[in-house]
Amino acid sequence: DTGVSQDPRHKITKRGQNVTFRCDPISEHNRLYWYRQTLGQGPEFLTYFQNEAQLEKSRLLSDRFSAERPKGSFSTLEIQRTEQGDSAMYLCASSITGELFFGEGSRLTVL
Amino acid sequence: GIQVEQSPPDLILQEGANSTLRCNFSDSVNNLQWFHQNPWGQLINLFYIPSGTKQNGRLSATTVATERYSLLYISSSQTTDSGVYFCAVRGGTSYGKLTFGQGTILTVHP
Numbered sequence: 138d139t140g141v142s143q144d145p146r147h148k149i150t151k152r153g154q155n156v157t158f159r160c161d162p163i164s165e166h167n168r169l170y171w172y173r174q175t176l177g178q179g180p181e182f183l184t185y186f187q188n189e190a191q192l193e194k195s196r197l198l199s200d201r202f203s204a205e206r207p208k209g210s211f212s213t214l215e216i217q218r219t220e221q222g223d224s225a226m227y228l229c230a231s232s233i234t235g236e237l238f239f240g241e242g243s244r245l246t247v248l
Numbered sequence: 249g250i251q252v253e254q255s256p257p258d259l260i261l262q263e264g265a266n267s268t269l270r271c272n273f274s275d276s277v278n279n280l281q282w283f284h285q286n287p288w289g290q291l292i293n294l295f296y297i298p299s300g301t302k303q304n305g306r307l308s309a310t311t312v313a314t315e316r317y318s319l320l321y322i323s324s325s326q327t328t329d330s331g332v333y334f335c336a337v338r339g340g341t342s343y344g345k346l347t348f349g350q351g352t353i354l355t356v357h358p
Contacts, residue, residue, distance in 0.1 A: 180336075182346070185345055235278065235279045235338070236279070236281065237336075241288065
């Protein structure tokens with residue numbers, strides 16, 4: 138499968154714990170995006186990388202959230218001290234032209 | 249930032265019917281995509297259409313960039329067409345974020 142891959146697909150955690158999601162983009166795609174989607178809403182932009190540089194961050198990305206793409210390939214999104222409001226689907230997308238391709242998402246439930 | 253409005257918010261059809269979904273946006277765009285979100289949450293690419301008209305089987309899309317809207321046509325709908333349809337746009341000339349609309353929930357009954 139050569140699509141965008143995300144891991145884990147599902148994560149259940151207790152409030153206050155840290156969680157990390159991984160995204161592997163389509164090979165050779167230099168742009169990588171993270172989005173968050175809550176129930177009944179459209180996806181909301183979190184952050185965007187071109188190669189290893191983080192070029193844009195949303196105000197939704199509070200200081201508890203951090204994203205990295207250390208070698209310009211895979212990316213991680215870490216949420217520290219999770220809150221119940223962090224429960225959502227976290228979506229990753231990649232592109233090399235203008236068109237974005239999304240992974241299957243990582244669903245987070247914070248108890 | 250750019251605003252995206254989709255209509256209708258909900259649409260219920262009988263199998264075999266045709267439908268039109270609309271996406272209005274507030275500024276010029278260099279990217280417009282239509283997605284279908286499957287029951288497991290994955291966004292499936294339908295069209296990359298910043299301007300013009302494209303067709304793919306029973307689906308077609310038209311974007312009139314100068315008038316800031318796009319239309320997604322579904323003909324001879326099937327129950328498998330059910331789900332949420334999203335329009336997403338990128339304004340300006342950058343490769344930055346796509347901004348999504350709130351989606352249209354389509355239900356097709358047999």
